[in-house]
Amino acid sequence: MTQRTIQLTHHGMSLVIWLIALNSLYTLFSTFEKALSDSEK
Numbered sequence: 001m002t003q004r005t006i007q008l009t010h011h012g013m014s015l016v017i018w019l020i021a022l023n024s025l026y027t028l029f030s031t032f033e034k035a036l037s038d039s040e041k
Helices: 003-040
Strands: none
Touching: none
């Protein structure tokens, strides 16, 4: 493994982690929003 490959892999991992984090945040938000609109009725 060259230094460049390691850097690319590390960057890819960071990207994946960011995507997962954003995805779970989005899921949480939509669940929260749904709960809010349900309680308003």
